[in-house]
Amino acid sequence: MADAHAVRRERLGEYCSAGGADAALVTKPANVRYLTGCAPCGATLLLTRERALLVLPADLPPDDTGEHPYAVDLPQLAAPGGRDTAELAAEAAASYGVADLAVEEHDLTVSRLRAVQALAPGVRFGDLNRAVEQLRVVKDEHEVADLRIAAEIGDQALGELLESILVGRTERHLAMELERRMIDHGADRAGFPVSVGTGSHSGRPVHRPTDRRVEEGDFLTVSLGAQYRGYTVCSARTFVIGAAPAAWQVELHRLVFEAQRAAREALVPGVLAAAPDLAARELLRAAGHVEQQPRPFGHGVGLEVREAPQLGPGEMGKLDNRVPVTVGPGVHLPGRGGVRIEDTLVVRPAEAGGPELLTITTKELLAL
Amino acid sequence: MADAHAVRRERLGEYCSAGGADAALVTKPANVRYLTGCAPCGATLLLTRERALLVLPADLPPDDTGEHPYAVDLPQLAAPGGRDTAELAAEAAASYGVADLAVEEHDLTVSRLRAVQALAPGVRFGDLNRAVEQLRVVKDEHEVADLRIAAEIGDQALGELLESILVGRTERHLAMELERRMIDHGADRAGFPVSVGTGSHSGRPVHRPTDRRVEEGDFLTVSLGAQYRGYTVCSARTFVIGAAPAAWQVELHRLVFEAQRAAREALVPGVLAAAPDLAARELLRAAGHVEQQPRPFGHGVGLEVREAPQLGPGEMGKLDNRVPVTVGPGVHLPGRGGVRIEDTLVVRPAEAGGPELLTITTKELLAL
Incomplete structure (x- = not known):
């Protein structure tokens, strides 16, 4: 299954490249789950040509050892208390040198997109155009x-x-x-x-x-x-x-x-x-x-x-x-x-x- | 109680006027409920200086007589199948001659606001700045x-x-x-x-x-x-x-x-x-x-x-x-x-x- 998720991320990456975007910021919960296999409420996935980063909210229920139970095989970042995961992902995108970032405009509110943009000043923002939803239509x-x-x-x-x-x-x-x-x-x-x-x-x-x-x-x-x-x-x-x-x-x-x-x-x-x-x-x-x-x-x-x-x-x-x-x-x-x-x-x-x-x-x- | 809702709408109207807006488009369900007493999923409230209009989605459960059970004392408009209530409310605002419309940017997605704006070409859009949430803090x-x-x-x-x-x-x-x-x-x-x-x-x-x-x-x-x-x-x-x-x-x-x-x-x-x-x-x-x-x-x-x-x-x-x-x-x-x-x-x-x-x-x- 881990392979299946990697294949899905690769297909999304190809879609982005074809549309001229360097990276995708995926915020819609069903889409994050489709691409990673886990869907903690409020998680954001950043997908660039070279890497994937899963940003998790601070207040997830920990397991008995105090760890987050989202041990998917992806680099993860835990948002400090109160920080929005999409904002952190956008900061990361900027630090990776992303020039064109596709976001889910049917999921992000106007206020949230504005906050995200403010943290990635050099980045151009575009729409991911429901690409993940399209990938999801035909099931494996x-x-x-x-x-x-x-x-x-x-x-x-x-x-x-x-x-x-x-x-x-x-x-x-x-x-x-x-x-x-x-x-x-x-x-x-x-x-x-x-x-x-x-x-x-x-x-x-x-x-x-x-x-x-x-x-x-x-x-x-x-x-x-x-x-x-x-x-x-x-x-x-x-x-x-x-x-x-x-x-x-x-x-x-x-x-x-x-x-x-x-x-x-x-x-x-x-x-x-x-x-x-x-x-x-x-x-x-x-x-x-x-x-x-x-x-x-x-x-x-x-x-x-x-x-x-x-x-x-x-x-x-x-x-x-x-x-x-x-x-x-x-x-x-x-x-x-x-x-x-x-x-x-x-x-x-x-x-x-x-x-x-x-x-x-x-x-x-x-x-x- | 009907009076209480009218008083709340009046207070919101005063807030809008003070901020230079002619009208408010309220889409967040808890806010629609606070201002009208009913909260059918997907409803939008348009509030201008002269009137209020509640736009209801098409697929609400009807009551036994085939009527929508949202008999609040407000002018209502039923959205034809598949139409977004916010889009219809924006069209109504334009037809009423609204010049400055405040919307809930923390609730509307980027895609939805764009669709709404396209239907009200002469209208300037601003943010309602969580005004209804502020009214809601102190309870009656x-x-x-x-x-x-x-x-x-x-x-x-x-x-x-x-x-x-x-x-x-x-x-x-x-x-x-x-x-x-x-x-x-x-x-x-x-x-x-x-x-x-x-x-x-x-x-x-x-x-x-x-x-x-x-x-x-x-x-x-x-x-x-x-x-x-x-x-x-x-x-x-x-x-x-x-x-x-x-x-x-x-x-x-x-x-x-x-x-x-x-x-x-x-x-x-x-x-x-x-x-x-x-x-x-x-x-x-x-x-x-x-x-x-x-x-x-x-x-x-x-x-x-x-x-x-x-x-x-x-x-x-x-x-x-x-x-x-x-x-x-x-x-x-x-x-x-x-x-x-x-x-x-x-x-x-x-x-x-x-x-x-x-x-x-x-x-x-x-x-x-």
């Missing part, structure tokens, strides 16, 4: 393996919940229980707050759990994703509570299921990134479900829960091999509830078996 | 009331935990249980991840709970804070597990207890913000505990867990009446553990009874 097999484990953890937690009594429990309690179970199964943490929506809250694309209790006859939508070694997947399932789902519930679930299958089947290397969304949306639209302001039905996942590529209806890019994405259409009927079904899959060519499904919990309309 | 009695409830919630959760069996449970489980109990008692959420450190992890200023299990004879440090209506307090306590604490444990606990008391007693309106920290540090230093890179023993609390004023040893400002702050010295002996005791108090004059203690759980060395 180490990354896919971590995503696979993250998906297994979420599947285990959800499977256990489905075996327990749900009626009478609140959305908030169910969400907390799922977070606890994911951690019990080895997750770093929940990759994002677990969403549980029941009754009229089911099927919402965004929902913060409330104190509403699960009732007989409810739809129940669960949206969760474990983070494992920094990598997060997303999945969502919708079930029905009680023995006999109503006819409208069966019908709506079947529709979203078919739409989600159409989206999954559109995941082919080289296809337009909009294709899965459009495939799902066409089926929903034909059934009369039109969103005024369409939310994309999918996005890339990795060190961020939501990263490139976007899979919205207007995307013009193409999907590459080994890009993990979510596919999660849904329909919400205000006042009644709805259905959302989401998976995380890795784009693979047909000769390798097609898209690899990571989140394998059944998508049937279980009656719980 | 509504805010103190919310902090008081937040403190009660944390005290209740901690009190219940102390009645349960602790030996054999992991730090992570205890931390999750405390978070759940705070939510059960009415917290919005944990204001920050609960920290539980046992054995050699106890007394650390920063500690992320691990799978270490509580053992007989351990020190156990718990650091927690509930968030209530957006307001968070902090408290930390250290206990000992089993019947008879060792002599070094009794001694270290007494020392930190005395240091923390000295810091609390230094909380007087008009005193230097460094005074509480220095009072505690002097006692610890006299007992031979010197930190190489001193971490401040306290800070302001409110809509952010850590906000102005800082109470570090080098602070030159003065403490005002009705400023809630934390006071939390500690000593950690690498490999052995340590003690940390933290309270949240509101600075009050002697004639009003002196500092008001919000976090009232006992600070004695309980043997659990």
